[in-house]
Amino acid sequence: MTTLMMILGIVVFVIGLLFSIAWHELGHLSTAKMFGIRVPQYMVGFGPTLFSRKKGDTEYGIKAIPLGGYIRMIGMFPPGPDGKIEARSTSPWRGMIEDARSAAFEELRPGDESRLFYTRKPWKRVIVMFAGPFMNLILAVVIFLGVMMTFGISTQTTSVGKVSDCVIEASQNRNTCAKGDKPAPAKAAGLKAGDKIVAFQGKDVGDWSALQSKIRETVGPATLTVERDGKRLDLHANLIKNQVSKTDGDGGYVEGKYVYAGFLGFTPASGIVQQSFGQSVDRMGNMMENGVESIVALPSKIPDLWDAAFGDGDRKQDSPMGVVGAARVGGEVFTLDIPPQNQIAMMLFLLAGFNLSLFLFNMLPLLPLDGGHIAGALWESLRRNVAKVFRRPDPGPFDVAKLMPVAYVVAGIFICFTILVLIADVVNPVRIS
Structure with missing residues (x-):
């Protein structure tokens, strides 16, 4: 029975995870379409496609690995100085830039010239990129406040x-x-x-x-x-x-x-x-503050993670935890000898915490995260406004593609960190105390 409840808890968490990802991408999709940007794909998950259906301009689908999701927008990066996608170069850095630029113009069709992401005003691009994390924040706030004010x-x-x-x-x-x-x-x-x-x-x-x-x-x-x-x-x-x-x-x-x-x-x-609305809001503020502090402290936690994964160190309760670890905790929640309403409340809190983490993490001003694209749009707006004030020529769109080499380095660091957390989650998991 315990094993069955463990599996049930994991399944419930995974369903909640998939909903959170789909909800995040829905924010990007809805605002992109609102501003007339063409979106060829809306996908939940990575890897092989399990199911997809095309409606209008967009293919909607679910992929096999529930570790993320994405939408593809046409024209994420501007073309090169000559107005076209630049020719390939033997330089590896230039190759990264042009690979990203080429991907941004895949499936370009006649008439798409007015539906490209980079042609939208910076404030519209900020809204499109912020809408995804904001959806996670909304979900986290609704769950946290709902549980604290109704269940306690x-x-x-x-x-x-x-x-x-x-x-x-x-x-x-x-x-x-x-x-x-x-x-x-x-x-x-x-x-x-x-x-x-x-x-x-x-x-x-x-x-x-x-x-x-x-x-x-x-x-x-x-x-x-x-x-x-x-x-x-x-x-x-x-x-x-x-x-x-x-x-x-x-x-x-x-x-x-x-x-x-x-x-x-x-x-x-x-x-x-049970908490009042004011008490709940205060606690939400503390959670946000603690979340920011936790993200800032991530590099300092790497030695303890390494020791927990490959040494004989204890896994601390405030140790970073990945999707596998969170799913395992979700399974443990359903095996606890507590009333069912307590189990449901704990599961909801776990999912709310996951959504809050998604919001904070995606707001980091680094590519390939949403915050990196937001930072690029804000920088472009600043450059253009400064040029206007000093009556200088319009500098044009900021070419975010030039930052892709840095984005690959950042992505590599994130992947290594994710693998380290995954190993620690498997061999020395965080457990409910």
Whole structure:
């Protein structure tokens, strides 16, 4: 049964992945057609074609390898200086440029001169290239907000999970009391596991983040109002100043960072809590920020990935994960001994995270990514506007094809990194903790 559920989870994730890819390419396709650009192909996947059907100017199809997708637009790059595709050169760099230019004019038909991508104004090209990643962002936001506001997320609550016996500085990294340790204020006040703190100093507290802030701001006498066995009672504690872990502003902790603040001495219980629209938006903002930081940190994670793939290093929970690894996690989600609604919520979060990553990654200003084409269009717009201001001749379209040698290098790096992640995902996968 476990194997069957694992397979089912993988299948569900792959279907979600294919939908995400198709949704991404639909953004490119719809805006390209809106601006009159001819699109010969719309494909989900790579490799041999499993199914295709032509409608109008475009062939729609599904390919065998579900690791991406694409649309082909006529005239992605401008012709050479003579107005034609330049002749082949013995220079390998020139060959790369002209291969790209030649591919951009494949299937050119009479009348297509007015339907070429590069002839569109830069702002239109920016919209076409941005529309794909933006579709992934929309999907991620809708899923994240939908799950957080309807189902909720696992979060720390104002209920007491465990009461500390004594006062220990956070940097000491120990859980047992030593001789001479002072009793924790929470224990001395009579706080018990299972109590729900509903007010602090007479003011209601609705979530753990607010309660945590009030505790840390207080040194000295404090009144806690708790719910215990269906009744409310006031407990009186004398908070002290102690070394505690630094917070991230949302109730979480920053590893290895400490501050001195008010200390009560208990561990909050976790539970599934529905989020308000404002809370959900705040969490989405934090996810975006963490996503950007993760992409910036990718090069620094290569040594750990290498050690996890070819050495005896542990695979860290924040390690980069590819499609194979994500599909494996998707399979594990359906094998967890948790309610079905929790499994569905976790799967949706996994797919939403994948879409958010697609958006952020594609916005990198590097060819062959969408962000590289956006950067090229913006540069062309800047050049033309500067020329107009200084009354200089129009410099014409920016030839993005000249950057293809760099694009091949970037693509090569991405491929090597993808292979490394794939090997790590197979031999030392990230697992659900």
